[in-house]
Amino acid sequence: MKKLFAILLCVLLVAALFVGCNNTDKPAETGSKDTNAPATNAPATNAPATDAPSGEKVTITYSYWGTPEEARDTQAILDKFNAENDHIFVELLAIPNEQYTTTLNSMAAGNQLPDCGIMNENGVLDFAADGLLADVSSMYEGASSMPLDSITFKSNGVPVAYSGANEALFLYYNKDMFDAANLAYPDARTPMSWDEFVNTAKLLTLDANGKNATDPDFDPNNIVQYGCNVDNWTWQLEVWALSNGGRWFSEDGSACTINSPEVAESIQKVADLYLVEHVAQYRDGLEDSGIQSTIAAGNVAMATGGAWNVGTCMNTVEFNYGVARLPVMKNEVTIVTGGPQVVFSQTKHLPEALEFIRWYSQIENNWGLVESGIWMPTLEEYYTNEELTHKWVDNPNFPPYDEYKAAVVDYTMEKSVSTCWYYVPHTNEFLEYLRSELGPVWTGDKTAAEALAGADAHLQEIFKGE
Amino acid sequence: MSKRSKKPRNALMRAENRTAYLCLIPSIIGLIFLTYVPLLEVFGLSFFSWKGNGFKGFTFVGLQNYVKLLTTDPYFKTSVAVTLYYTFMAVIGSMIYSLIIALLLNRKIPARGFWRAIFYLPYLLPAVAVYLGWNWLYNINYGLFNFILNRVFGLPRVGFVNDAKLVAPSLALVSVWLAGNLIVIFLAGLQNVPKTYLEAAEVDGANSWQRFWHITVPCMSPIIFYNLLMALITNLQVITPALALTKGGPGSSSRFVSYVMYQYAFESRKFGYAAAVSVMLFILIGIFTVILFATSKSWMFSQGGDD
Numbered sequence: 001m002k003k004l005f006a007i008l009l010c011v012l013l014v015a016a017l018f019v020g021c022n023n024t025d026k027p028a029e030t031g032s033k034d035t036n037a038p039a040t041n042a043p044a045t046n047a048p049a050t051d052a053p054s055g056e057k058v059t060i061t062y063s064y065w066g067t068p069e070e071a072r073d074t075q076a077i078l079d080k081f082n083a084e085n086d087h088i089f090v091e092l093l094a095i096p097n098e099q100y101t102t103t104l105n106s107m108a109a110g111n112q113l114p115d116c117g118i119m120n121e122n123g124v125l126d127f128a129a130d131g132l133l134a135d136v137s138s139m140y141e142g143a144s145s146m147p148l149d150s151i152t153f154k155s156n157g158v159p160v161a162y163s164g165a166n167e168a169l170f171l172y173y174n175k176d177m178f179d180a181a182n183l184a185y186p187d188a189r190t191p192m193s194w195d196e197f198v199n200t201a202k203l204l205t206l207d208a209n210g211k212n213a214t215d216p217d218f219d220p221n222n223i224v225q226y227g228c229n230v231d232n233w234t235w236q237l238e239v240w241a242l243s244n245g246g247r248w249f250s251e252d253g254s255a256c257t258i259n260s261p262e263v264a265e266s267i268q269k270v271a272d273l274y275l276v277e278h279v280a281q282y283r284d285g286l287e288d289s290g291i292q293s294t295i296a297a298g299n300v301a302m303a304t305g306g307a308w309n310v311g312t313c314m315n316t317v318e319f320n321y322g323v324a325r326l327p328v329m330k331n332e333v334t335i336v337t338g339g340p341q342v343v344f345s346q347t348k349h350l351p352e353a354l355e356f357i358r359w360y361s362q363i364e365n366n367w368g369l370v371e372s373g374i375w376m377p378t379l380e381e382y383y384t385n386e387e388l389t390h391k392w393v394d395n396p397n398f399p400p401y402d403e404y405k406a407a408v409v410d411y412t413m414e415k416s417v418s419t420c421w422y423y424v425p426h427t428n429e430f431l432e433y434l435r436s437e438l439g440p441v442w443t444g445d446k447t448a449a450e451a452l453a454g455a456d457a458h459l460q461e462i463f464k465g466e
Numbered sequence: 467m468s469k470r471s472k473k474p475r476n477a478l479m480r481a482e483n484r485t486a487y488l489c490l491i492p493s494i495i496g497l498i499f500l501t502y503v504p505l506l507e508v509f510g511l512s513f514f515s516w517k518g519n520g521f522k523g524f525t526f527v528g529l530q531n532y533v534k535l536l537t538t539d540p541y542f543k544t545s546v547a548v549t550l551y552y553t554f555m556a557v558i559g560s561m562i563y564s565l566i567i568a569l570l571l572n573r574k575i576p577a578r579g580f581w582r583a584i585f586y587l588p589y590l591l592p593a594v595a596v597y598l599g600w601n602w603l604y605n606i607n608y609g610l611f612n613f614i615l616n617r618v619f620g621l622p623r624v625g626f627v628n629d630a631k632l633v634a635p636s637l638a639l640v641s642v643w644l645a646g647n648l649i650v651i652f653l654a655g656l657q658n659v660p661k662t663y664l665e666a667a668e669v670d671g672a673n674s675w676q677r678f679w680h681i682t683v684p685c686m687s688p689i690i691f692y693n694l695l696m697a698l699i700t701n702l703q704v705i706t707p708a709l710a711l712t713k714g715g716p717g718s719s720s721r722f723v724s725y726v727m728y729q730y731a732f733e734s735r736k737f738g739y740a741a742a743v744s745v746m747l748f749i750l751i752g753i754f755t756v757i758l759f760a761t762s763k764s765w766m767f768s769q770g771g772d773d
Contacts, residue, residue, distance in 0.1 A: 102732035109518030109737060126735070130519040221622050281607045284628055285715050293607075346520055430736045433540065439716030443629060458540045 003098055058352045059089045062360075063104070063117030065097035065339075067312045073368045081359060088352045093117070096121040098287065101428060108132055113344040115353040118164055121337050121421045122235070124153045128160040129425060133345040134350060136161060141359055145381040147246035149263070150336050150418045155425075163338030164361060165375035167306045168412040169239055170334060171327070172291065175320035177204055177225070177301040183214070186302075186324035188406035194243075194269060197302075197327035201227025201279035204301035213279055220278040227279035229303040230270045231290030232442060234435040235427075236304070236335075244329040249463075253423040256463040257436075259456035266329060267441060267448035275444045285435055285442060307408060311373030315397055323407040324397050325415075334411060337419040338378065371408075374395040374411065383413040430462045507587030512741035519735075531742035542743070544718045546750065548634060550724065553701040555638035560645035560697050561690070568652035569678075575726055580652070589646030597710040600640045601627065630719040637720060639708045649694045656682070684767040691766050693718045695758055702751050723747045 025164060048172040064074055069093060078090050093114050095103045101120045107113045119127065127133050139162055140146055150165035154430055164166075171186065178185055192200065202213035204227035205381055211218045213227065230240075231463065238248050246262025257263075273280035281294070288306075295303035296313050314321055326334055341361055343353040359365055363382075369375040370392060382388045389409055390401070398404050435456035440446040446454075481513050512532070515525040534689035571582050577714070588596065603610045604626035615621045626636040663681045683690075708714050714721035714729070724747065733742035 035535065099754075102728075105518060105732050105735045108520065108735070111520040130517050130735075132519050132522070221616065221620065282623075282628060283627065284715060286715065432729065432733060435713070436541075436715055436718050439719075440630060443625060443716055445630060445717075 016141075020166050022297070030399050050137045057089050058349050059091060060116065060347070060353050060356060061114035062356065063093040063095055063114040063403075064109070065095055065100040065118065065120075068099075070312065070369070070374055073372060074376065076368055077360065077366055079430065080365070081356065088356060090356055104326055106168055108344075108346070110344055113346040115347040115349055116341070116343045116357050118339040119161070120428075121153075121163075121339055121419065122431060124161050124340055124421065125423075125425040126428065127152070127342075132345055133160060134344060134345045134354070135349065136341075136354070138354075139361055142356075142435050145379040147378040148336070148380050150416055151338050151378060151422065153340060159275055160252065160360065161340035163378055164309075164341040164366070165338040165369065166309050166336055166378050167338050167376060167411070168334050168336045168408060168416055169236060169304060169306055169326060170408055170411060171302055171304055172295050172309065172323045173302040173322050173324060173344070174298075174300070175297060175322050177319075181301075185322055188322075188324055188403045189410070191325035191332055192327045193329050194329045197228070198279065201273070201302065202277065203227070205279045209394070213277070218278075221438050224299070226281055227302065228273060229280050229283065229290055229294040229300050230273055230428050231288070231304050232270055232283050232285040232438075233288050233290065233338075234285055234431045234434065234438065235419060235421075236290075237267055239326065239333060239335045240270055240329065242333045242335070242417065243326070243331055244269070245331060249420050249424050253420075256460055258459060259452045261449070264447070264449035264452050266364065267438065267452070269329065271441050271444070271448060282442065285438060293356050298464050302307070307376050308374050310398060311375075312400075315373065321399065323404055325407055325411050332415050334416045335419045336412060336416045337421070371395060371397065383409055424463070426462050426465055430459060433458060433462060508741045508744050511738050512745045514738040514741075515736075518731075518737045524738075526739065532746075535739070535746060536740050541718060541721055541726045541729075542723075542746075545721045545723045547730065548703060548719060549704065549722045549724075549750075552634045552638055552704060552720075553639075553698065555635055556701040556704075557658045557694065557697045559638055559642040560648055561694060563642050564645045564648035564693070565652055565690075565693050568656055571649070571653060572656045582650075585649050586646040588644050590655060593706045594710045595642070596644060597640060597707050598624045599656070601711050604636060622731040625716075627720075628716055630716050632648050633716065633720045637712070640707065641701060641704070645697070648697060651689060651693055655686045657683040671753075686768045687765065689761050691758075696753055698758065699751055702747070702754065723750070 062078065064070070066074065070287060071092075074093055078092055082089055099122050103210075104113065104117075104123065104127075113132065124133075137159065148163045150157050151166050153163075157330070165237075175184060175185060183200065183203060186200075204225065205213040205218075205223060207218075207219040208222040208224050209219065213220075215430050241248055241258075241263040244262045244266035245261050246257070246266060248258045248263065274282050281300070283290070289337055290303055291305040291309040294300035295305075296309075296317050298317070298319065310323075325332065339464040341357045343350065343357055347353050358377040361378075363370065363377055363379060366375065370377055377383075377388075377392060382392055390406060393404050393409065394401050434455065437451050438448070439453045441448050511529060513526060515527045515531070517523055529688050567585055571578060571585065575581065602608070604612075606612055606623050606625045606628050609626070611626065612623045616623050625632065627633050663685070664677055667677050668683055703724055704722045705728060708720050708722050708725040709728070710719040714725050723743065727740045727743040727747065729740075730736045730743060
């Protein structure tokens with residue numbers, strides 16, 4: 001009996017190993033094996049044929065994240081494609097934004113990635129380097145206008161992915177609070193200096209007795225209205241480094257220069273809004289909650305945030321809001337970003353996935369997301385050709401045309417630069433470690449300079465991929 | 467039983483054994499495929515570097531993952547310290563809390579069943595929901611606790627989960643509140659403390675503390691041991707509050723070992739390295755379990771002998 005039992009166990013174990021190993025033989029049909037130049041050696045037209053027999057409708061999966069507003073608009077776009085197309089059916093795979101990268105990472109490990117999808121910016125170059133992205137160089141072949149260079153992901157200077165949307169950072173403000181304080185609205189074209197911004201924030205910060213933060217009797221322990229919120233969600237801090245004349249990385253992405261006095265000062269200035277000036281709430285920097293829980297919640301007068309908030313959140317507020325350029329420490333600058341539309345190399349339906357992504361990337365097909373204010377167009381002509389700018393902005397989902405054009409459209413065209421993840425790999429790990437090291441800065445337990453000095457050695461290691 | 471089953475004396479016994487093994491097969495299969503095979507795979511994976519790109523790109527690196535983990539890793543040592551600190555508070559807290567509640571619920575109080583259900587209820591709630599709920603109590607800007615401190619008593623706000631010194635105790639408190647399962651087991655144990663001993667002691671003039679300390683506690687010691695072991699293992703594996711609430715912060719003050727493993731595996735796609743973290747956690751839990759078993763002989767009171 002015992003022997004029989006032992007044999008049974010052995011058979012089961014061997015079977016388990018066999019089942020496990022069997023999967024490893026599955027070829028990844030289209031993955032580039034050259035980890036250094038992942039996207040340029042296999043033109044889409046030469047892609048291997050799909051597994052599906054001809055004549056049959058191929059179902060592909062498109063993964064995305066987003067708010068319910070984006071979900072609704074995305075599904076509408078897919079419905080349009082599915083109705084028009086007779087050989088491809090696209091299914092939506094919704095993954096919550098905060099779990100998006102981790103879910104894609106686990107799917108990649110299990111060889112179970114969707115056919116295509118939008119990607120978190122911080123994983124794009126790593127996915128490309130590991131051969132997980134298919135070549136999308138043909139996406140804009142023959143197009144009249146190309147996407148902005150600042151939102152094109154490049155590995156060693158070679159484009160590997162194009163952002164599906166453009167999103168710039170700028171300042172939102174509550175016009176009613178400015179009116180109540182008898183203050184002029186921020187100018188849409190000329191930004192405030194940092195000191196002007198802090199002073200304005202002080203005048204807009206009120207305690208329970210109605211005294212503002214410039215009053216000697218102001219009670220910082222009893223604030224009911226805050227003057228500002230400068231989002232300290234880690235990636236957004238890069239804009240303040242640039243504004244203060246520093247850089248996280250050298251312009252060509254070859255060096256990590258984050259441990260510098262300019263960068264430290266820029267972070268300290270953001271932290272001091274809460275710690276010293278008492279014009280902002282404490283924020284832990286864990287996530288994007290800058291707009292929803294601050295200005296949109298109605299207890300903050302000015303807040304920095306991404307362009308998507310116009311469509312996802314500001315259209316629900318019950319006060320008059322305006323938009324302006326970010327305050328300036330030394331240089332006038334904003335950063336732009338946007339998740340790219342990619343085809344994953346683990347797909348078995350490469351031509352169909354590419355066809356869909358190419359279709360989806362045409363602005364007339366994702367117009368719903370642009371029109372609602374969630375996405376800014378990626379094509380340069382929408383920023384330079386006023387007729388197209390009118391088509392985009394002149395609608396009730398946006399603040400007044402002139403204001404949005406000056407504060408957002410022209411600002412993006414004139415002053416925006418790429419967020420670091422467009423040209424630097426390993427930013428997911430980099431930002432996560434930076435976030436954890438900056439935790440004590442927001443609470444005042446460390447200065448930004450101390451935190452950066454302590455974190456620099458490991459940040460350099462992550463940057464080099466060690 | 468085990469000695470006898472080696473040499474079944476008659477056909478009936480053999481038939482019984484056969485049935486027993488047959489009935490065990492489903493659970494053994496589950497155990498093998500869902501526990502032991504993955505366990506072996508994790509152990510094996512910890513000697514590889516693997517970026518999780520499909521089933522490709524495994525590079526054998528020997529002990530390199532372990533060497534890096536124990537020398538230059540920026541998170542690991544802190545995470546062990548944080549996990550032990552949290553576990554110490556959570557285990558001691560939940561043992562004391564649940565024993566006290568069990569003692570109270572063991573008395574003849576009105577609506578006893580209702581109170582027992584109330585204290586068990588937290589354990590039945592989804593953990594993530596519990597932590598998010600507590601976050602609304604703890605929140606520095608909008609939380610109920612800070613509302614009471616700040617608006618009612620005019621005290622400065624307290625960063626329960628935002629202050630590096632307070633975050634582990636604050637999270638441990640939630641874990642204590644969640645210890646409904648320990649209460650139930652303690653209650654079952656209390657009901658098995660022989661009444662005759664307690665009555666005899668009462669007749670001899672022992673007060674309630676003496677009866678508790680010299681009779682209830684020794685009789686309960688196997689139950690205490692079991693609860694201690696379970697609480698220890700559960701709390702050493704803590705990850706939910708870091709995932710749901712703090713993301714390991716502020717700084718690294720709630721970066722538990724399981725969370726470090728999660729980050730390396732699912733955020734950085736360093737699956738081999740993450741497997742090494744898992745193995746280290748396994749060893750850590752093993753060490754504490756062995757210590758607990760080794761010391762238990764000196765304080766655990768057993769009425770019966772070995773089978």
